[in-house]
Amino acid sequence: MQKVFDGHNDILLRLHMAPERRSEIFLTGEGKGHLDLPRMQAGGFAGGMFAIYVPSPYDDEGDDAVAGFRAPPYDMPLPELIHAPEAIGPAMHQAGLFHWMVRASGGAFRHCLTVKDIRAAVDAGAIAGVLHMEGAEAIGADLDALHLFHAVGMRSLGPVWSRPTIFGHGVPFRFPADPDTGPGLTPAGEALVRECNSLRIMLDLSHLNAAGFRDVMRVSDAPLVATHSNAHAICHSTRNLTDWQLDAIAESDGMVGLNFAVGFLRPDGLEDPNFDWDVMMRHLDHLISRLGENRVGFGSDFDGAMMPAGIADVEGLPRLVQACLDHQFGAELVEKLAFSNWMRVLEKTWGK
Template identity: 50%
Template sequence: MPTSPPVFDGHNDVVQHLLEYREGGRDFLLRNPEGHLDLPRAREGGLIGGLFALMALPPRPPEDDLTITSSGYEVRLAPPLDPGGARAQVLAQLAALEHLERRAEGQLRIVRTSEQLAALDADGPLGMVVHLEGADAIDADFALLYDLHARGLRSLGLVWSRPNRFGHGVPFAYPRSPDTGPGLTPDGKALVRACNRLGVMIDVSHLNERGFWDVARLSDAPLVATHSNAHAVCPSTRNLTDDQLGAVRESEGVVGFNFAVNDVRPDAHLDPDTNVEVLVRHVDYLLSRLGVDGVALGSDFDGAVMPRAVADASHLPTLLNALRTFGYDEDTLGKLASGNWRRVLRRTWRDEA
């Protein structure tokens, strides 16, 4: 059987679980019995790098926010976060990632340039691209944005599934359209322009449809959804409509295929026993809309319920081998696994000498 191509993954939430960030957290350098991602399992699965998300959480988890409907589910939209509290969390998470990089002594690297991105391979350090999932911590004059960029931030999602000063995220719901509220605020439009100037990739995952179209009109970079799927296959608010997928393709952007079972399955059931063929068929649809240059991987490891077939990073070859069995050639697999991410990030960062 051919060797699986190296993988660059568009999204994980492992920073929330790091030993460096919280008491009792996981040691990323050791194999863990819980969660989806650590260095040993990344190596086993052929993972050479990915986007590592910083994300602020509310001080207390919401209660009774899920409603089961006759046809699906609705989750009450999360309220805005206090920007000061969000800032403290994001800075603590970035410090944890920086400390982990130092402790790893060459096994991990925060990737800041296209040259470093191109150099990632199975024999070198695991590449960590710093991503901000939700700009709740960013101030109106963008001082924190510039500070984070100086420390390695290279990708930013304007919102998580809540409102902030920049725009409105979608509530989690099925079946429902992603057209759930107003577009970007004036500050949000200014943030898009600032990210374009800095060469920070803008992620439209979790953004509502009107906000998406605002980004499409304003941004001069490829449109990117780091961890989203097709609404036509699974009509979750978190997934992109055919029109949105068409706009991503036209911009020469990319959609990172999200493994979360409730956004992959046509019925949105939270069932880890989802067959790998269900994942393949969803990738098939994305490819039919985006072409071979427009689809990548965006697992959402440590942030969602995974299918048992790709229960953690060590199982990435299972998905790639399934795609190969269903007729995907090696060139296409190489683009899905890492080539498309390298292309889009290089074009967005614009840092070549």
């Protein structure tokens, strides 16, 4: 079975929202959500980026929260900025849950800091976990908390989720629209980028608006990476990358992970999981045409978005791999998409 390294998932948020059921959710599986240890092992999930995400205090988890996605066009308002004193608790709790996963798994899930660690975990039949942060709300302008999270093993960070931070601005959820939606990085955001470069923390440009993207291009000396984003040419969502952004990522020798979220895949922007593999293949074709075969991978957004019916959850990864083979990508390219391209960009970013 082809092993798949995944650019983004949100299981830590699921555990954070129900910590009393963490053993059931992760270790044995509850039959809900997209990820648990047994299904990861069954689906050939080699590992990936496990995201710390701080939910807004007033997030609506009911049907109204996604009503806009069900009836494009839409323009959904963003939650307000969350300050570091409010965010540090939930963020540290999720970092702790990540380390609990390592301990509780009995060696089946490993915390990885280097590409060598990832390869060793995969060779041993374990899941390779990289600690990531989606939205830097828990980090203050002094950046002290950045060093704290680095010390507990965080090696990838997105300065924003779509909600604004003191560092910059994310894209609102709009369709149809492009990501040129507001101002760029703040001075604190530029300092954050430089310090991440210094610490060799990978910067994730998913959710960042166009002006912020340009600022990272200007300030950063690392490859440009979007862990879970798609092609705007196929689906005109603000969350997707335009061709000039893809060309900039290619120029930096960076990487894009294909997001499986149905609303960012479908050309009509509809939150409906029922569509053919052709939709995902069109995105992959376009990404490869702009980025080349060495700079595209997968970034599922498992446990953070609605999945296509053909995938459904992590056990659907072999079906995606087969769809790529049926699309005549060839076994060598499919292996790159599934695993090796992530190893290449992580090694280039981390330096080891």
